[in-house]
Amino acid sequence: MLYYVYLSGEHRELPLLELRAVMEAEKVEYRLVAQLDQVAIVESSEPLEILLGRVVLSKYAGVLLGFSEVAEGVQGIKRVLRDSDVCSHGGYDYVNFRRVKQYGTQISYEDVLSTVNELSKSLCKGGTKKLDIIVSEGCVIIGLRTYERDLRPYKTREPAERPFYAPGTMTPYMARVFVNLSRASVREKHVVLDSFCGAGGFLLEACHIGLRYVGVEIDPRLAEGAVKNLTHYGCFPEVVSGDSCYIPLDRADAIATDPPYGRMSMPAGTELIDLMKCFLSESYRVLRKGGYLVFAQRIDIPLEEMIVDAGFAIIERVPDWVHGSLTRDIFVVKKE
Template sequence: MYYLELAGEATDERFAALEAERAAASAVERVAPGLATARGIRVDGVPTLAYTRGASELVGRTDADVASAVAVLEAASFDRAGTVAVRARNVRSTADVSTADAERALGTVLVDRGFAVDLDDPDHVLRVCFAEDVCLVGWAVAEREAAFGSRAPTDRPFFQPGSMAPMDARAYVNLAAGPALPDATVVDPMCGTGGLLVEAGLVGARAVGTDAQAKMATGATENLGHYLDADADWHVVRGDATGLPFAADAADAVVFDAPYGRQSKIAGHDLSDLVAGALEEAARIAPSCVLVADRSWSAEAEDAGWAVDARFERRVHRSLDRHVHVLRRA
C-alpha cells in the first residue's frame, strides 16, 4: 500500500486522484485533505504526474498528533539501513501539530534503531503528513519532477495569449493517455502553440499535432523543437480537425483544447460543427480522449460515440472555467 500527496487546491483533489490513477497508480482513494492511498503504483510514472507531489510506501495511518505517529513508527518492521531524513508536512495547515516536533521525535526513533541522520543526501526519507485528524507515515519512493515553471507559455519561442499552463497540459495528457504511457501515440488535432504536445513528448509519447492555421502549425513546430530532445518522436502538420489525415486506430489518445468564445466561424466551420466533427474524428482514430473547453460538450461527445467517464469544471480566472471531459470510446 502507498500514499500520495496531492498537489493543487482542495477543489483539484478529485481531478488529481484521477490523473494519478490513470497514469501511475491503482485503486486511488482520498483519505484526508491533500492525501490519498493507492493499492499500487508505477514508480516511473509518479515523476511525470502534474497534480501529485510524491508517493510513499505506507508504514501506517493514525491520528494527527506526534505521539501517535511515534507509536506507529516504533511498532513498524522494516528492512532498511543507512542514513535517513524525516520530512513532515501539515497539509494546508489543517492539523493542530508541530512538524518540527514530529521530525525531531520520529528522527529520534530512527536513530535508536540504528539510522544516522543526513538531511542533505539521505539513503531514505520518511514522509509524515498530517491533515485534519489523519496522519500518514511512509517511506518516500518517488516524487514529481516539478519543472513546469521553466516552461512558462510566455517563455516559449512562439507564444500566443491564452496558452495553457504546462502543469495543466501535463495533467490532461496523463488523463487521456495514461494507461498507454510512455509508449503511446498522442494526437492534438487543434494543437495551437503545441503546449499539449510538448508535455506529451516530455513523458515519452509520440506527439502528433495538426492545426488549421499555418502560423500555428509552424509555431508549434518551433516550440516542440525547442523543448524536446533530438531523439523525441513528434510531427506537426497543417490540417482540419474534422478530417484528420490518419488511419483508424492510429493513436492511443486524443487530447485537445477547443476554441473558446462565441466565434461565428473558425477555420470555415461553425464552432459547434468544428467540435462535433473533431470528436467524431477522435473516436475514429483513438479509444481515449480528453476535451478541454469553456463549456460542456458532453452531449456532442456522446453523439460522436464517446462515453463520458468524468467531467471537471476548473477555474482559470474570474471570467473563465475550463470544462474537462474525460472520454472513452463507447
C-alpha cells in the first residue's frame, strides 16, 4: 500500500533517516517512491501506523489517494479526488491544507476548500479521517490521515520533569531518534546498550518503545539518578556501574549513546581523543555482527579514520546544530 508521511521540519535529514531506520529494524519491506521537502511517499508491505508509533520526527501519515502537479491547480486536486474511492476508506471529517514553505502559492486554501466541498457528497463527508492536501516541490499530495504524532508523553519525560536532573541532558525527542537510528528491533527482542547512560534518557526511550536495554555509567551519582528516573517512569532500572572503555557486558544488539563533548563532562585526566578511541574499540567488541552504533561528537573532532580503524563502516554522518557554540556530528556506523 502507498502511504504519505508528513515529516518534521526540525532537521533536514533526520526525519527520513529515522523513518527508514525503524522500517529496517523491524524488517518491513518498503520502497521510497518519492522524497519531497518534508514529505515522503512510501510503499510498505505492512501498515505504517504500527511502526510510526515509535517514530518522533514524523508528524502525521496516511493512505495516499494520489497526487497532482501544482501547475494543474485545483483542477488537478479535483481529478485525484474524483478518481479516488474515499468512501471505501470511511470518508473524511474535514480538510487539512498544508503548504510546505512557499511552494505552490498559486493554490489557495479557499479554492481547495471550495473544490472539496463541491465533491463532499461523493467523498462521504462525515467520516472520521482528516483529508490531507499537502503542497511541496511542485506536487500536491492528497491522502486520508491514519496516524498523528502525540508529543504529550515525551513532555512528561523532559529532563526538568524527571525526579533526577542532570545538566546537559538530551531531550527525549532526540534520545528517541538516536535509539531508532540504532535499528534495535522490538520484534527480535534486541538489547540496546547506552554505554554513557548518564541520567538514563536513552534508556527511558528504549523502555517506552518496548525494547530491552542496559545502561553503563562510570559516575555513581549519575548511575543512581538513572535508576531513580527509570523506576519513576515504570521502567526496570537496568543500569550497571562501569566504564565505556571496559564495558562489563559480552554482547549488545545495538548501541545508542552520547559520549562527552569536552573536559567538563569527562573523568579527570582523560583526553577526549583517547576516550573516543577506546570507546569505539570496546563498542566493536560487544556489538553483534551486523549491529549499529549511533553516537554524536563535536564536529571539530576528527573521527572518520578512527571509526574505520576500529572496524566499523560509516553509514551516515549527519551534522546537527545544537546551539551557538556547539555543532555536532551524529554518526551511524555498522559492524560488518
